[in-house]
Amino acid sequence: KVDTGGLLQQKKKNYNQIAVNKLLDVLRKDDPEDASTEPEQVTNDELDDDWIGGNKPQAEPIIKKEEPFVEHPSEPEKKTAAAVMQEGDVIADSASFETPAQEKFIDKDDDDVLPQPGKYPPQIPPKKIPLDNVILGVSVDSGRIASALIEEVKGIKTLLTCDVFSANIRNLDPAKDPSDFSTACQNAMTRLEDGFSDRADIYKPASKSLNGKDTVALNINNDRMTMKLVEVPKENKKDKDQIIEWAVKKGLSFPAEDAIFDHTPGYNNYYYVGVGDNNALVGTSSFLTELGWEIRWWHPTTQAVFNAFIWNYPEHRQKTTLILHIGENTSHILGCVRGRIAIIESLRIGVQGLTDALRDQGHSTENWHERNEFQVPESFIRAMGGKVGRGKHDDIFRPVFDSWRQEIDRTINGIRKEFTIADDTEILLSGSAGDILHLDKFIEGTLGLTTHFLNPIRNLALSAGSINRESPSFHPTLLTTAIGSALTLPSSVNVLPASLKQNEILRWVNRAALVASAAVFIIFFGTTGTTKINLNSLNSEIRPMQEEKDQLSYVQGDHTILNENKNNVEQQLDNLSYDTEYFNRILAINRFLSYYTPKEIRIDQLNFQEGWEIQAYKKIGRDLVKVVRKEDEHLRIVRIEGKVKSNPALLDRHFNNFLTTLEGSGLFQDVEVMSEASQVYMGSDNLQFQLKCII
Structure with missing residues (x-):
């Protein structure tokens, strides 16, 4: 059902929107500092055309009379190369270091975590065969390479380590720059391994898998692989392969005869279809195979984004959600309804457009990945009712963001006929969007819809040293596609070239051979049992x-x-x-x-004992005599006494997280809180506790 609202009704409301856009132009021109460098403004005709076809005017959410949110700008934190090396223990490609994300990028609304991080959401079936439990997800987007190592143990997925690496060439293309591409991938993996080396003894299987690159899930954001939705009528299910092949070969950026594809069922009669350029995939896979990579999964970028979304936001399976994935050169919009993809669109915008604008104004792009000063121009936020500090490159970035706004508006208005956008529809930003300050406010003000950054670690358990939820060294949404591929969720399209498919088949044949060997071993033991029975029969004959x-x-x-x-x-x-x-x-x-007690918790006493002592007072005559009574003497018990010292608002959170860690460790049959109190003389930031842990 298409929610258009009627053409006449739309025309009446467009005048308000046009007025808001004209107000935006006036605010730009009124800025005295920008008078000399202000780029040429978009004409009124262009603005009028830009808003035709919208389902709902955006003026009301933009000019609402509520108190605007004020964000005071802070000086970006600068780190030297030595500081970065100390933080991550990694090497960089030709002395280029990834700039840590600043505290200003953290959206507190998105800095959340599910009650049981790492557990499978209800709508996703767990793995049936406990194989390939350590997956290395790698996402390549031009010169940006993100990687994440995820381990699954007993149905819980844990992020062991992650990294975001930037190559020297910002528009890295495996087809045009194969040597530079291989070098960048090798350096990215070396950096990831070095960052994980201090925990290699703890996670030996994971470290072995990382060093061998034996389970790699890859996605590359370019026009040589894409994902489409294809409708197959019920009466033509038998011919779905022919229908899908015919449908996906239209509008490709490469020759249709070179296309390879993989499909999985979607919603209703639709199929998710991943399409790739066989020649490009074979060439890229050959470079990576020479580096020792065993690519087991090759996802389209949109599939990886969708995987990260449904894994981390199970509550959205009853909602309508738009996901705007900002890439380096190519971006994508996914429309999701009840946890299923309903629309996929690509946009020719990306963060490299901002770098190009700086280059055109004479700025150096040698350290193109340093984006501490990338933000939406202050005039846009001011026109949308917000108040932020003025950015260093506002004059240069203003026409770029203006073109972004028009492209996003045009795309959103184009999908309204097939995708219903309601007032409660939420927008999630992912990918390189995390590098741009105030982008969520810009998108929210442009479309009038609640906007947040997608948090790909929201439903992942974190190992010590992987990433800090409270103060990450870079914005977590940069890991969206790497984590999405590493999740390797069922029903994901996997576009592998024929050579990699053959390797996968041989791998399963070897596994089947191992199972057969185990069966032979069982038969051998069965024969041994039969022999034993015969031996017992002989013993009965020896009774004389x-x-x-x-x-x-x-x-x-x-x-x-x-x-x-x-x-x-x-x-x-x-x-x-x-x-x-x-x-x-x-x-x-x-x-x-020793390993898992957080720094906010100090353990003052740790006793291993039999039974639990309970102190009481017994009245003997007129005197109260202190007596000690023992209970549960048949049990082995650990008495843990200590205190939590942190911000008073976070005391309970740290204490509950510590309890959850103890209960989930598998070392105790039961963990009981015997006392929990805050002594006045020790201050409100202290919480004393006593735990009874039954071994």
Whole structure:
């Protein structure tokens, strides 16, 4: 059902929108500092044409009379190369370092985490075969290479390490610059491995997988791979392959005869179809194979973005959501309804457009990845009712963002016939959008819809040293496509060249051979059991020989004594085994607390004991006598006493996270809070606690 609102109704409302755009032009011209450098303004005719076809005017959310949100600009944090090396322990490509994201980029509304991070959402079925539990997701977008290593243990996905790397060439193309592309990928992996090397002993299987690159999930954001939606009528299901092949070969940027594709069922009668240029994919895969990469999954960028969305936002499966993925040169819009893709559109805009604008004005692009000063011009935010500080490059960036606004408006208005956009529709920004300050306010003011940054680590458990939720070194949304590929969710399109598909088939054949070997091993043990049964049958025939045994009765006495001694020794060994196991459990608990106790929590007392002592007072005559009573004496218990010291508003959060960590460790049968209080004399930022942990 198309929600257009009627042409006449649209015409009546367009005048308000045109007035707002004219007000934007006036505000630009009134800025005395920009009078000499202001770029040529868009004509009124262009503005009028820009807003025709919209379903709902955007003037009302732009000029509402509420108090504007004021964000005071702060001086961007500058880090030297030495500081970056110390933080990430990584190397860079030709001395180019990734600039850490500043605190100003963190959207507090999006800085959240699900109650059980890493757990499969209800709408996504878990893996049936526990294989390939460590996945390396790699996303290439021009000169930007993002990577994420994810491990799945007992149905919980954990982000072990991640990185965002920038090559020397900002518009890196594997077809045009194969040597530079291979070098950049190699340096990106070296940097990721170096950052993970200090935890390699803890995560040995993951470290081995990372060093061998044996499970790589890749996506490259360019025009040589795309994703489409194809409708196949129910009556033509048998011919769906022919219908899909005919539909996807239209409008490709490469020869149709070179197209390879993969499809999975979508919503209703639609299929998600990934289409790739076979020649380009074969060439790129050959470079990466020479580097030792085993590419198991090759996703379109939009598929990776969608995977990150449905994994981290399960509550949106009953909502309508627009995802705007900003790339380096190519961006994408995904319209999702009830957790399914309903529309896919590409936009020829990207962050490199801002770099091009700086280059055209004589600025150096050698350190193109340093984007601390990239922000939406202040005049746009002011026209939308906000108040922010003026950016260094506002005059240069203004025409670029103006063209972005027109392109986004034109695309949104074009999809309204097929995709209903309601007042409660939310917009999520991902990809390189995290490099641009105030972009969420700009999109929200332009479209009149609530806008946030997509948080790809919202539903991931984080290992120590992977990324800090509170103060990440770069905006997490830069990892969206890398994490989306590393999730390797079922029903994802996987466009692999024939050679990689063959390698995958051989890999499964080897696994089947291992299963067959295990079956042979089981049969061998079955044969052994049959032999044992036959042996028992033979023993029954030897009963006549029992009489001879009775004649040697004195041997029985000696045997009984030896048997008793043997039982005593076995009992002592059992006791030693129990003590050894208990000692190992103590060692494991100490190691766990050493590694996973956050800095806000200090453990003052750690006792391993049998039973739990309860102090009470008993009245004897007129006196109260302190007595100690023991309970649960048959249990091994760990008494943990300590305190939490942090911001008073975060005390409960840190304490609850610590409890959750203990309960999820698998080391304790039960964790009970015996006391939890804040002593007045120690200040409001201290919380004292006593825990009873049953081993």
